[in-house]
Structure formats: structure tokens, C-alpha cells
Amino acid sequence: xxxxxxxxxxxxxxxKNEMTLMNKxxxxxxxxxxxxxxxxxxxxxxxxxxxIEDVQPGSDRENALSDIMDLLQSASIEGKRxxxxxxxxxxxxxxxxxxAMPIYTSExxxxxxxxxxxxxxxxxxxxxxxxxxxxxxxxGIWGIHTKGISYFAGNEKFTYSGIPVDGEFSVLIDxxxxxxxxxxxxxxxxxxxxxxxHIDLQDVNGGGYRIGxxxxxxxxxxxALLISGSNYEAVxxxxxxITFTANMxxxxxxxxxxxxxxxxxxxxxxxxxxFYFYIFPRIAFKNNEISITEKGTVLIxxxxxxxxxxxxxI
Amino acid sequence: LVNRTQMYKGIxxxxxxxxxxxxxxxxxxxxHALRTYGFEDMSEGTLFPLLLRLEKEGLFTTHKxxxxxxxxxxxxxxxxxxxxxxxxxxxxxxxxxxxxxxxMSAEAAKDE
Numbered sequence: 001x002x003x004x005x006x007x008x009x010x011x012x013x014x015x016k017n018e019m020t021l022m023n024k025x026x027x028x029x030x031x032x033x034x035x036x037x038x039x040x041x042x043x044x045x046x047x048x049x050x051x052i053e054d055v056q057p058g059s060d061r062e063n064a065l066s067d068i069m070d071l072l073q074s075a076s077i078e079g080k081r082x083x084x085x086x087x088x089x090x091x092x093x094x095x096x097x098x099x100a101m102p103i104y105t106s107e108x109x110x111x112x113x114x115x116x117x118x119x120x121x122x123x124x125x126x127x128x129x130x131x132x133x134x135x136x137x138x139x140g141i142w143g144i145h146t147k148g149i150s151y152f153a154g155n156e157k158f159t160y161s162g163i164p165v166d167g168e169f170s171v172l173i174d175x176x177x178x179x180x181x182x183x184x185x186x187x188x189x190x191x192x193x194x195x196x197x198h199i200d201l202q203d204v205n206g207g208g209y210r211i212g213x214x215x216x217x218x219x220x221x222x223x224a225l226l227i228s229g230s231n232y233e234a235v236x237x238x239x240x241x242i243t244f245t246a247n248m249x250x251x252x253x254x255x256x257x258x259x260x261x262x263x264x265x266x267x268x269x270x271x272x273x274x275f276y277f278y279i280f281p282r283i284a285f286k287n288n289e290i291s292i293t294e295k296g297t298v299l300i301x302x303x304x305x306x307x308x309x310x311x312x313x314i
Numbered sequence: 315l316v317n318r319t320q321m322y323k324g325i326x327x328x329x330x331x332x333x334x335x336x337x338x339x340x341x342x343x344x345x346h347a348l349r350t351y352g353f354e355d356m357s358e359g360t361l362f363p364l365l366l367r368l369e370k371e372g373l374f375t376t377h378k379x380x381x382x383x384x385x386x387x388x389x390x391x392x393x394x395x396x397x398x399x400x401x402x403x404x405x406x407x408x409x410x411x412x413x414x415x416x417x418m419s420a421e422a423a424k425d426e
Contacts, residue, residue: 032385064366070385071358074342077384086359096363100370 025062032069039082040072043090050094055101056108064101139221148270149217152224152310153232154240159313162231164245165305171196173279175209176295186302191218192227194305197274201292208292209279210262211300215272223311229275230264231306242266245306248277251299257284259300326353326364328403331373331396340379340387341365365390373399 036044047068055061075085086093104112136142143151152158171186178199187194198212217226226232229246248259262276279298284290326348333339333347341361348356368374373396378386392400 060370067366067388068362070388071341071362073385075358080358085357087355087357088359090359093359093363096360097366100363100367 022057022059022062025059025066029062029065029069032066032073036069036072036076040076043082043086044069044072046090047094047097050091051097051101054094054098054103056104058102060102064097141221144219144221148267149219149224149226149272149310150267150270152219153267154234154236154238155310156234156238157313158223158310160232160234160240161309161311162233163307163309165227165307168301168303169194169305170299170301173199173211173298173300175298178209181211186213186300187227187305190225190227192216192225192272194227194229194302198276204282204285204292207260207262207278207282208285208290209294210276211279212262212274212276213302214269214274217272217308219271219310221312223309225310226272226308227305228273228308229302229305230266230273230308232267232308244275245304246275246277246302247304248279248300248302250279251301252280252290252294253296255289257281257290322353322360323364325407326356326360327368328400328407329353330361330364330368331392331400331403334374334390334392334396335400338377338389338391340389342387344390368396371395 033041033044048065051061051065055064071085075082140151140155140157153160169187171181171184173181173184173196178201181196181199184196185193186196193216194213195216196211197214198210200210202208202210213229215226215228217224217228219225229244231243231245232240233243234240242264244261244264246261250257250259257280259277259279260281262278264276265274267273279300280290285292329348329351330344333344339347341358344365345356345358345361348361365374369376369390373393374390375393376388376390378388381387
């Protein structure tokens with residue numbers, strides 16, 4: 001039992017010694033190889049290529065390469081030309097040389113080729129993964145994918161401009177059936193839209209009729225566009241200020257009311273935000289002009305929307 | 315048959331062993347000796363694989379010596395195996411030579 005152990009230990013040590021020796025030879029050869037120039041270097045390269053293709057790695061191959069380098073170095077010093085040293089060419093020289101070398105069998109060559117292919121495939125995958133990771137990091141693809149438009153707001157890689165949208169946009173709201181108004185379109189252009197997303201009724205102290213508009217924008221790796229009731233001006237890197245810009249009026253039974261601002265959802269949704277108004281001002285309830293039991297139709301008109309544009313800096 | 319390089323292969327191995335029986339030499343000296351004996355078209359490219367082959371067959375012991383004008387010189391020396399090999403080669407070569415000579419002489423006589 002112990003002799004088997006000793007044998008294994010010895011085998012392991014021999015393999016280790018062989019590896020150490022081979023690595024040393026490789027290092028020495030690499031150093032020596034640098035001293036070859038011109039035709040000597042070219043000849044050595046073609047011989048080395050052939051030996052690497054046909055001879056199993058190990059000290060035999062490295063020793064032969066070392067001796068060939070010595071041979072070429074001596075020839076270079078003596079001024080002997082390559083055709084003098086290899087009159088039949090380096091291919092014939094290699095053929096002769098291979099007779100004394102541990103060459104690959106067809107099976108081992110095939111196995112080596114398979115291993116090489118697997119390695120090449122693995123490296124290709126790795127390369128693609130590295131490039132993809134870099135692209136994801138560089139272009140913020142991950143951030144855009146997870147955060148949507150909010151990724152752009154305050155992002156120093158993007159320029160921002162908030163431009164007022166000209167014009168007014170109207171939608172009819174049926175107070176007798178608030179739920180039926182959900183989905184009505186206030187604005188729809190350039191791939192952006194604003195639709196009625198919320199409408200409810202509170203008591204007078206709660207502000208009465210409340211309406212919400214959901215703004216849907218568009219975005220890609222190069223930037224984003226959002227038509228909204230708010231302006232998202234960048235102030236410092238990673239910070240921005242939201243300014244409510246929209247105004248709303250409600251025309252009901254021949255009377256025009258200035259609606260009161262309720263609030264905004266900021267960029268909570270990946271593709272945009274939302275803004276809310278009290279349809280009628282509190283004063284209208286106080287003056288009994290409006291009650292919380294209205295059943296008519298009100299014309300809602302929204303103006304002063306903002307075109308929020310984020311563009312990748314060049 | 316007319317390819318001298320192929321014909322030489324076996325014979326050259328014997329010749330190289332014989333040359334080394336006179337003492338340790340490095341490859342350039344072996345090459346020089348071969349050329350001196352008439353193998354004028356011998357080159358390093360022919361000798362190198364031959365030396366490597368014989369070394370791998372265990373017919374040489376080698377050692378390196380530093381050189382002031384180039385890379386280390388690899389010296390080849392005979393060992394017990396090569397002494398035996400030289401004996402065998404000498405016998406085979408003598409027989410072979412005699413046989414070839416007999417044929418050549420007989421055929422030459424016929425031609426006359």
C-alpha cells in the first residue's frame with residue numbers, strides 16, 4: 001500500500017518537476033527567440049508552428065526548439081543563409097525532425113481540436129458577455145430598462161430641455177358616470193399621449209370632483225420624450241426639480257371655472273408621469289354654484305403642457 | 315535510390331557515431347568532419363534531425379559548454395549503447411560494402 005503511495009507521490013513530483021522544467025525552457029526560449037532577426041526569425045517561426053501543430057507539448061519539444069534556436073543563432077553569427085542550413089527547406093527539415101519526436105496521434109489531435117473549439121466557443125461567449133456588459137453599462141441599457149424615463153431625469157449623460165407646448169387640449173367628462181371617462185384621450189401626438197386615468201368624487205372638504213391624467217412618453221437608449229403637465233429641469237447631476245406647469249379649466253353649464261391643482265405622480269411610471277386637478281374650485285362649492293351631485297357634462301381644457309426632451313450628450 | 319539524402323540516412327548515423335568515437339564534439343565540428351570526409355553537401359538541416367534521433371534513441375550523452383561567440387555549444391559523446399551500435403554498424407557496413415563491391419565488380423567485368 002505504502003509503495004503505491006510512494007509511487008504516486010513520486011509520479012506527482014516528477015510531473016511537477018517536468019512542468020517546472022518545461023516552464024523554465026519556455027521562458028528561456030521566449031527570451032532567446034527575441035534575439036533572432038530577419039530570415040532566421042522567419043525560419044524559426046515556421047519550424048515552431050509545425051512543431052506546435054504536430055508534436056505533443058513537453059520538454060522534448062521545448063528542448064528541440066531551444067537547440068534549433070541555438071542553431072539559427074550560430075548561423076546568424078557566422079553569416080550563413082537559411083537556404084544553406086536547410087537546403088531542402090524547413091518543411092523537409094521538420095519531417096525529419098518529427099521522426100524523433102512524440103507526435104500527436106490522430107485521436108489526440110482530434111481531441112485537442114475539440115478542446116480548442118470548446119475553448120474558442122467559451123471565449124467567444126465570454127467576449128460577447130463582456131461587450132454586452134460594457135454596452136449595458138455604457139449606454140445605460142439596464143438603467144433604462146429598469147427605471148424607464150426616470151433614468152434620464154437628472155442624468156448627466158443626457159441633456160434636458162423643457163419646452164412649453166402651444167395650444168389647449170380638451171376632453172368631455174360625464175359627471176353622471178365618472179368611470180366611463182377613464183381612457184378618454186386629452187393629447188395624442190409624436191408617440192406621446194395623455195389620457196384620463198382617474199376620476200372620483202370627494203366631499204366638499206375633500207375638493208369634490210377630482211381628475212387625473214396619465215402621461216405616456218417614449219424612450220430609447222438615445223433619450224426620451226414626454227409631454228406632461230410638469231417640467232423636469234435638471235439642477236445638479238442626478239437631481240432635478242419638478243415644476244407643475246399645466247393649467248386646467250372646466251366649462252360647465254355655461255360657466256368657466258379655473259380648476260385647482262391637486263398634484264403630480266412625478267416619474268413613478270417607467271413610461272411617464274401623471275397629474276391631477278380638482279375639476280371645480282372650492283369657492284364654487286362654497287358659493288353653491290356646484291354641488292357634489294352634478295350629473296351634467298363638463299368640458300375640461302388643459303393648457304401649458306411641457307415637452308420634456310432628454311437627449312444623449314455627444 | 316538517387317536521392318542521396320534518403321540513402322545517407324542510415325549510413326550517416328553510423329558515420330556520425332564513428333566520428334564521435336574519437337571524442338566529444340559539437341554539431342559544427344561533426345558537420346565539419348563529415349564534410350572533410352567527402353560529405354560536402356551535408357548541412358545543419360540534415361545533421362540536426364539525425365543527432366536528435368540518435369540522442370532520443372539513447373545513443374548519446376550530451377552536455378552544454380558556454381561559448382564566447384554565440385549560444386551554448388551542445389557536445390555529443392558516445393555511451394555504452396552507442397559503442398554497441400558502432401560495432402553492429404561496422405559489421406553490417408563491412409558486409410554490405412563487400413556485397414555491393416562484388417556485384418559492381420562482376421557487372422563491370424560483364425560490361426567489358
